[in-house]
Amino acid sequence: MSKIPQRRTSRDIRSDSRLEVLHAVLSARETTRSAIAQATGLSAATVVTIVGELIDEGIIAETKVTIGRVGRPTATVGMNSDRGRVVGIDVAETYVRAVMFDTALNRIGYVEGARDEHVLDPDSIVDGIGAVLDRLLAQEDGARERVLGVGLSLPGLVQGPRGVAAVVVPNWEWRSVELDHLRERVGLPLVIDNPLKAMVAAELWLGRGRSASSMVTVNLGTGVGAGIVLEGTVLRGATNSAGEWGHSLLMLDGRLCRCGRRGCVEAYVGVPGIHQTLRELAPRHPLAEVELQADFITSLAKAAAGPDPDPAARDTVARTAYYLGSALADLVAVVNPEVVTLTGWTTWALGDQLVPEALERLRTESPAGAGGSVQLEVSTVGGNSVATGMAITALERFLVDAGLLTTRIPVAL
Amino acid sequence: MSKIPQRRTSRDIRSDSRLEVLHAVLSARETTRSAIAQATGLSAATVVTIVGELIDEGIIAETKVTIGRVGRPTATVGMNSDRGRVVGIDVAETYVRAVMFDTALNRIGYVEGARDEHVLDPDSIVDGIGAVLDRLLAQEDGARERVLGVGLSLPGLVQGPRGVAAVVVPNWEWRSVELDHLRERVGLPLVIDNPLKAMVAAELWLGRGRSASSMVTVNLGTGVGAGIVLEGTVLRGATNSAGEWGHSLLMLDGRLCRCGRRGCVEAYVGVPGIHQTLRELAPRHPLAEVELQADFITSLAKAAAGPDPDPAARDTVARTAYYLGSALADLVAVVNPEVVTLTGWTTWALGDQLVPEALERLRTESPAGAGGSVQLEVSTVGGNSVATGMAITALERFLVDAGLLTTRIPVAL
Numbered sequence: 001m002s003k004i005p006q007r008r009t010s011r012d013i014r015s016d017s018r019l020e021v022l023h024a025v026l027s028a029r030e031t032t033r034s035a036i037a038q039a040t041g042l043s044a045a046t047v048v049t050i051v052g053e054l055i056d057e058g059i060i061a062e063t064k065v066t067i068g069r070v071g072r073p074t075a076t077v078g079m080n081s082d083r084g085r086v087v088g089i090d091v092a093e094t095y096v097r098a099v100m101f102d103t104a105l106n107r108i109g110y111v112e113g114a115r116d117e118h119v120l121d122p123d124s125i126v127d128g129i130g131a132v133l134d135r136l137l138a139q140e141d142g143a144r145e146r147v148l149g150v151g152l153s154l155p156g157l158v159q160g161p162r163g164v165a166a167v168v169v170p171n172w173e174w175r176s177v178e179l180d181h182l183r184e185r186v187g188l189p190l191v192i193d194n195p196l197k198a199m200v201a202a203e204l205w206l207g208r209g210r211s212a213s214s215m216v217t218v219n220l221g222t223g224v225g226a227g228i229v230l231e232g233t234v235l236r237g238a239t240n241s242a243g244e245w246g247h248s249l250l251m252l253d254g255r256l257c258r259c260g261r262r263g264c265v266e267a268y269v270g271v272p273g274i275h276q277t278l279r280e281l282a283p284r285h286p287l288a289e290v291e292l293q294a295d296f297i298t299s300l301a302k303a304a305a306g307p308d309p310d311p312a313a314r315d316t317v318a319r320t321a322y323y324l325g326s327a328l329a330d331l332v333a334v335v336n337p338e339v340v341t342l343t344g345w346t347t348w349a350l351g352d353q354l355v356p357e358a359l360e361r362l363r364t365e366s367p368a369g370a371g372g373s374v375q376l377e378v379s380t381v382g383g384n385s386v387a388t389g390m391a392i393t394a395l396e397r398f399l400v401d402a403g404l405l406t407t408r409i410p411v412a413l
Numbered sequence: 414m415s416k417i418p419q420r421r422t423s424r425d426i427r428s429d430s431r432l433e434v435l436h437a438v439l440s441a442r443e444t445t446r447s448a449i450a451q452a453t454g455l456s457a458a459t460v461v462t463i464v465g466e467l468i469d470e471g472i473i474a475e476t477k478v479t480i481g482r483v484g485r486p487t488a489t490v491g492m493n494s495d496r497g498r499v500v501g502i503d504v505a506e507t508y509v510r511a512v513m514f515d516t517a518l519n520r521i522g523y524v525e526g527a528r529d530e531h532v533l534d535p536d537s538i539v540d541g542i543g544a545v546l547d548r549l550l551a552q553e554d555g556a557r558e559r560v561l562g563v564g565l566s567l568p569g570l571v572q573g574p575r576g577v578a579a580v581v582v583p584n585w586e587w588r589s590v591e592l593d594h595l596r597e598r599v600g601l602p603l604v605i606d607n608p609l610k611a612m613v614a615a616e617l618w619l620g621r622g623r624s625a626s627s628m629v630t631v632n633l634g635t636g637v638g639a640g641i642v643l644e645g646t647v648l649r650g651a652t653n654s655a656g657e658w659g660h661s662l663l664m665l666d667g668r669l670c671r672c673g674r675r676g677c678v679e680a681y682v683g684v685p686g687i688h689q690t691l692r693e694l695a696p697r698h699p700l701a702e703v704e705l706q707a708d709f710i711t712s713l714a715k716a717a718a719g720p721d722p723d724p725a726a727r728d729t730v731a732r733t734a735y736y737l738g739s740a741l742a743d744l745v746a747v748v749n750p751e752v753v754t755l756t757g758w759t760t761w762a763l764g765d766q767l768v769p770e771a772l773e774r775l776r777t778e779s780p781a782g783a784g785g786s787v788q789l790e791v792s793t794v795g796g797n798s799v800a801t802g803m804a805i806t807a808l809e810r811f812l813v814d815a816g817l818l819t820t821r822i823p824v825a826l
């Protein structure tokens with residue numbers, strides 16, 4: 001591969017500043033130009049210009065004008081929730097979820113459809129996505145006309161430049177022809193990314209990413225993975241594959257992972273891995289019989305909690321925290337982030353029980369310089385952060401098309 | 414830690430462009446303004462301006478003027494070797510090496526002094542560094558006056574902003590007071606960084622970093638570590654500790670590492686780890702008795718090479734390639750670089766034997782998207798790349814002080 005020049009133009013800098021202004025407005029809900037200047041470190045003049053551009057585009061709006069005692073009017077601004085709608089869709093193994101947000105990122109609609117994880121032909125999957133989207137749009141009169149963009153999360157990789165991008169979903173055998181089909185069926189500006197990148201976008205706009213300069217967001221579910229943010233930018237890598245920490249080694253020649261390799265982190269801290277840990281510790285425990293992953297994690301969390309926990313459940317959680325802390329130490333050694341946030345449904349069930357012991361292990365196991373100060377937190381971005389993140393990504397893509405942003409653009413179709 | 418705004422100004426962009434022009438001139442040795450424009454993708458006007466600035470500062474010079482057939486004179490430019498000298502010093506466990514370069518990065522002097530690795534008091538170490546530097550400067554009349562800067566590699570971490578930086582060398586118990594002492598003894602503009610960052614600087618200016626947009630440089634020696642380059646910039650991390658891949662996990666609860674943790678990569682692919690692998694495979698092998706690390710690696714490489722290799726030596730190399738490929742797969746999974754280069758003295762002895770099998774394992778073990786295209790190469794930067802890299806870092810620091818560069822600045826003292 002030859003070098004792609006990645007110089008930043010002065011337009012990129014304006015783009016960064018606009019993003020900072022947007023984040024400041026979103027964080028504060030209602031704020032003033034001078035408060036934005038203070039929060040972002042931008043000059044008052046720059047803030048005035050950028051706020052003007054964002055008002056012109058209808059992304060933010062003046063909310064009220066106050067006449068102060070010295071007679072100078074102060075206008076407050078906020079996100080303009082009436083500019084339109086953005087939709088985020090999360091296609092997971094057993095469901096398709098679509099969430100509609102207004103342009104102030106308030107959630108205003110939600111639809112979920114079941115998916116048969118054994119049905120993998122493109123037509124069925126595309127139809128399933130289309131049907132859920134149609135039901136969501138039917139919830140509001142004229143919604144289709146108001147939608148600025150749709151962000152779709154698929155469990156794969158989006159590779160290649162705009163126009164010739166291909167979605168590689170290893171388990172589905174998807175090729176680019178299905179992309180055309182999908183684009184046609186959705187019939188709205190569409191952007192596709194994978195769940196990890198979506199979660200990171202949510203964390204950047206609504207969570208810890210607003211205050212940390214470098215951050216890793218770790219998803220804990222059936223699979224596990226990491227989103228890495230350096231200086232406010234998501235690390236994508238040479239082929240948009242960065243962050244596959246779930247398939248980095250915890251134990252050479254260890255447990256067989258579903259990727260076919262042995263000893264991956266995911267084989268220990270993914271839900272099936274946690275289940276295996278319990279079975280190894282207590283083969284005849286009632287929890288070993290729980291087959292549905294979501295039921296297992298919830299039951300495990302309940303059994304391990306409280307002043308008189310079930311010993312096998314408690315040991316399983318402790319062992320999982322040990323694995324998690326050990327594996328996170330590797331990420332911290334390599335990337336040296338300021339903070340690691342945990343997200344995903346294992347986190348919602350077990351995160352508070354995992355964090356203290358995992359953090360202790362993480363700090364012990366990381367090289368001194370990196371581990372001493374690193375923080376480990378449960379993400380504060382609630383709900384389905386994949387759908388939320390994809391809606392945010394659709395909004396970002398709209399801002400790119402409007403000429404307001406040039407950086408952090410995922411591959412758009 | 415609160416967020417430090419890291420916006421780039423238009424000055425940073427000029428700085429990036431100047432660096433690209435410098436790299437193009439350095440690569441070509443002798444070139445023209447239009448060839449530079451072609452190589453960098455910068456506009457002809459920008460190249461003319463930047464070349465002018467660099468000529469004004471004496472960093473590059475016009476080498477000759479050719480009158481072409483159409484009568485238009487074409488001037489060639491090259492690095493100006495007469496602008497001054499830069500020195501790189503590598504303080505390792507058993508030696509102190511100092512190398513002097515001219516400003517075209519030609520090596521013009523070299524001195525090595527032995528170090529007793531058990532003598533760790535600051536006064537002795539500072540004196541040892543000073544003595545080697547004095548001997549180097551004595552090789553050329555008036556050298557001290559010509560030196561633009563000295564770059565010193567210490568086996569630790571440099572932390573904190575300019576002026577209040579501290580060098581943390583865990584094994585030496587160094588504190589900031591020793592820094593003052595050091596600065597006084599050297600008596601020249603001084604910049605300090607660790608060996609990994611030095612190797613990356615060398616790779617960026619003189620090796621694979623000139624053509625790859627994302628790259629990992631892995632050092633293989635007594636210790637092992639990685640330098641990560643993303644979009645032409647060295648990843649430093651929240652506390653300047655990024656790249657500690659040597660102390661990421663290969664095997665949970667595995668071999669004891671000298672850092673005190675179990676199962677680190679270094680305990681398998683560092684020289685003492687390779688020695689242990691041989692002892693495990695063939696406890697009574699003559700190579701198991703070789704105590705000096707450098708002798709061991711050289712003898713192992715000799716015994717494992719050729720059409721009729723020693724079986725235990727061959728197995729040890731194969732096992733090491735297996736460990737190395739497995740461990741590199743984790744780096745590739747997380748960072749997704751275009752290329753991984755190997756450097757350090759194990760590489761010079763064993764690299765050509767390690768690369769084919771390590772690459773095969775790396776490609777098998779990496780997630781498909783990242784591993785399919787990644788390259789693994791022995792670095793083409795010869796000699797002592799730590800000393801070379803620190804000399805380059807000293808040159809970068811000089812360019813920063815001259816107002817020509819603003820990015821990629823290591824902590825300067």
Ligand SMILES: [Zn+2]
Pocket residue numbers: 246247257258259260261264266267
């Ligand atoms: Zn795996």
Ligand SMILES: [Zn+2]
Pocket residue numbers: 659660670671672673674677678679680
């Ligand atoms: Zn270690």
